[in-house]
Amino acid sequence: MYKRTVLTIAFAASSLLASGLATEAKKAGLEPIPTDKKELMKLIDNPKNPITDEKVELGKKLYFDPRLSKSGFISCNSCHNLSEGGDDGIPAAIGHKWTANPHHLNSPTVYNSVFFNSQFWDGRDPHLEAQAQGPIQAAPEMSATPEHVVATVTSMPEYVEEFKKAYGKDTKITFEKVADTIATFERTLVTPSAFDDYLNGNEKAMTKAQKDGLKTFMDKGCATCHTGIALGGAMNVFNITGTYKFQDVGDFKGDKNGMVKVPTLRNITQTAPYFHNGQIWELKDAIKEMGRIQLGADINDAEAASIEEFLKALDGRKADVVLPQLPASTSKTPKPDIN
Amino acid sequence: MYKRTVLTIAFAASSLLASGLATEAKKAGLEPIPTDKKELMKLIDNPKNPITDEKVELGKKLYFDPRLSKSGFISCNSCHNLSEGGDDGIPAAIGHKWTANPHHLNSPTVYNSVFFNSQFWDGRDPHLEAQAQGPIQAAPEMSATPEHVVATVTSMPEYVEEFKKAYGKDTKITFEKVADTIATFERTLVTPSAFDDYLNGNEKAMTKAQKDGLKTFMDKGCATCHTGIALGGAMNVFNITGTYKFQDVGDFKGDKNGMVKVPTLRNITQTAPYFHNGQIWELKDAIKEMGRIQLGADINDAEAASIEEFLKALDGRKADVVLPQLPASTSKTPKPDIN
Known part of the structure; x- marks a missing residue:
């Protein structure tokens, strides 16, 4: 009986300690992906473009359809590859005619991008609906015109039928609606991780090394910028702490202050x-370099390794994506143009 | 009672008639994908590279992994896109550095390619295992060396572990084994259709228009070359009936007789x-052109439309492919080189 009491107390104490760290993390601005579906829906939904099953399914097809690009070869998934952590694993995105991004910009992950306050590296819009319109039209990316996109989608009866199902009476297929539909699919690409389980109350979800890493992460000040549910995704904090303005990127000057968005740390190992x-x-190098240029802090090897352990707790669980079967082209479908 | 007998007889007669067409089709060399799993396995398996669940799962990952290419941007699925009927929908394949295939060769579908007697347009090898080695190394395709492929796969512990599971004691990762594993996945990409259901005894599987189209297809002689389970996939028949040798394709001369393989008609609408x-x-144009150059026969618009109706019965049912989650690169993974 005595033993059991001790154990109970010990457990409670450990629980309190751990909860202390979780509480501290939340105070520092780190937030979990909620487990409650209604609460999550409130966070990921856009009242102006509400999530429905029909739009998600249609958006998935459009996301994987290379015929939206001028060449017929590049889809959203080419650079935001859902098999590869939601990006492409190369330094600067490759696009139409094998053009490397002229601003040397790296493709950001699409996973959890719904939690970003700012889209694009220069943070020029807060919504995925606006983001989805960008790469489709950008000359060094998918290089398509809105007219090409609308003509392509409209040429296939299966797509027309799915737009009817998705939008009811308001079925006119527009470029904006195509982008909205893709954004709807992207809004569902949320990957809860061990870190979320931990913040949501499961003390055992993270290893001791990961918890230690979380402490180091906060102690060093990383959570100042890498904050919120996305552990990043906003521009604002740069104004306060930034000492390195990333202006040396060709003709890309970031926002008006010469800054770029804080990327998410979710799935960062991938x-x-x-x-x-x-x-x-x-x-490890990225962690140390961020300490140097953003925080003016020396992060030693042991600390970087500790932070890296924490970051592994951000590897998310990805919902199964069944590869869509795209409708066949018709005689009205614009022909691919690789030039 | 009388009525019922009449109905029964009528049904039997109709069944006999329909069976007559199915029998005729089989006599003409057209074969269904068998419904019996053991029988199917005999047809798709390679005793030298037996199909196992572990190899199929690993092969699927490798099929979708762009890091096998020099650039890190092109995977098998880029040109043999499982969402797009198993090919890329563009005239000549695009590869490394946006190079259009120098022989102007079109990417053939991977679906049902296990049933081809010949792989590659010049039919130089009968096996998918050999085919899989080709595009990975071809300079205008994935442009990788065998060493790059082996170094890439070996650099990721998750792949190494999966090779262990797939090959047991014989776990040394070689380029040949990577290709064999991809081929194993490809061997499973079989798409039974209404035509198979019909040949396998379901009289109602094909519409009347499709059955009429099948008759026209056979009457015109299409089944002479488009034969077997794949309705194509072999070189040999060209020697007998070919009058147009497809030599006018840049420096690609086809096989020693200047011929190219008969492509499959399965999923041809896609x-x-x-x-x-x-x-x-x-x-419709393809059907008429084939009549002219291969059969020396004039196929009129109505006949072409009828044949097209039959070809729709070859649209196959594709098994769900859950997009694989690829292992993360490590410090040992070769860096992408887009040049």
Whole structure:
């Protein structure tokens, strides 16, 4: 009986300690992906473009359809590859005619991008609906015109039928609606991880090394910028702490202050190379470099290794994506143009 | 009672008639994908590279992994896209550095390629295991060396572990084994269709128009070359009936007789543009052109439309492919080289 009481107390104490760390993390601005579906839906839904099953299914097809691009060869998934952590694993995105991104910009992951406050590296829009319109039209990416996209989608009766199901009476297929539909699919690409389980109350979800890493992460000040549910995704904090303004990226000047968005740390072990220009391959190097240029802090090898352990707790569980079967082209479908 | 007898007789007669067509089709060399799993396995398995669940799962990952290519951007699925009828929908394949296939060769579908007697347009090898080695190394395709492929796969512990599971004691990762594993996955990409159901005894599986189209298809002589389970996939028949030797394709001369392989007709509605050089977009035009150049026969519009109806019965049912989650690169993984 005595033994049991001790054990109970010991457990409670450990629980309190651990809860202490979780509480501290939340105070520092780190937030979990909620387990409650209604609560999650509130966070990921867009009242102006509500999530429905029909739009998600249609959006998935459009996301995987290379015929939206001028060449017929590049889809959203080419650079935001759902098999590869949601990005492409190369320093600067490759697009139409094998053009490397002229700003040397690295493709950001699409996973959990719904939690970003800012889309694009220069944070020029807060919504995925606006983001989805960008790469489709950008000359060095998918290089398509809105007219090409609308003509392509409209040429296939199966797509037309699915737009009817998705949008009811308002079925006119527009470029904006195509982007909205893709964004709807992207809004569902949420990957809860051990870190979320931990913040949501499961003390055992993270290892001791990961908890220690979380402490180091907060002690060093990383959570100042890598905050919120996405552990990143906003521009604002740069104004306060940034000492390195990333202006040396060709003709890309970031926002008006010469800054780029704080990327998410979720699934970071799967999205090398790092930084907006994809110039750092090792996570440990990225951690140390961020300490130096953003925090003016020396992060030693042991601390970097500890933080890296924590970051592994951000590897998310990805819902199964069944590869869509795309409708067949018709005689009205615009022909691919690889030039 | 009388009525019922009449109905029974009528049904039997109709059944006999329909069976007559099915029998005729089989006599003409057309074969169904068998419904019996053991029988199917005999047809798709390779005793030298036996199909196992472990190899199929690993092969699927490798099939979708762009890191096997020099650039890190092109996977098998880029040109043999399982969402797009198993090919890429563009006239000549695009590869490394946006190089269009120098022989102007069109990417053939991977679906049902296990049933081909010959792989590659020049039919130089009968096995998918050999085929899988080709595009990975071809300079205008994935442009990788065997050493790059082995180094890439070996650099990721998850792949190494899966090779252990797939090959038991014989776990040394070689380029040949990577190709064998991809081929194992490809061997499972079989798509039974209404035509198979019909040949396997379901009289109602094909519409009347499709059955009429099948008759026209056989009457015109199409089944002479488009024969066997794949309705194509062999070289040999060209020697007998070919009058157009497809030599006018740059420096690609086909086999020693200047010929190219007969492509499969399965899923043909989804794999435009047509012919080895992807120069014809409309199925009806392809049918008429084939009549002219291969059979010396005039196929009129009504006949072409009828044959097209039959070809729709070859649209196959594709098993769900859950997008694989690829292992993360490590510091040992060769870096992508887009040049």
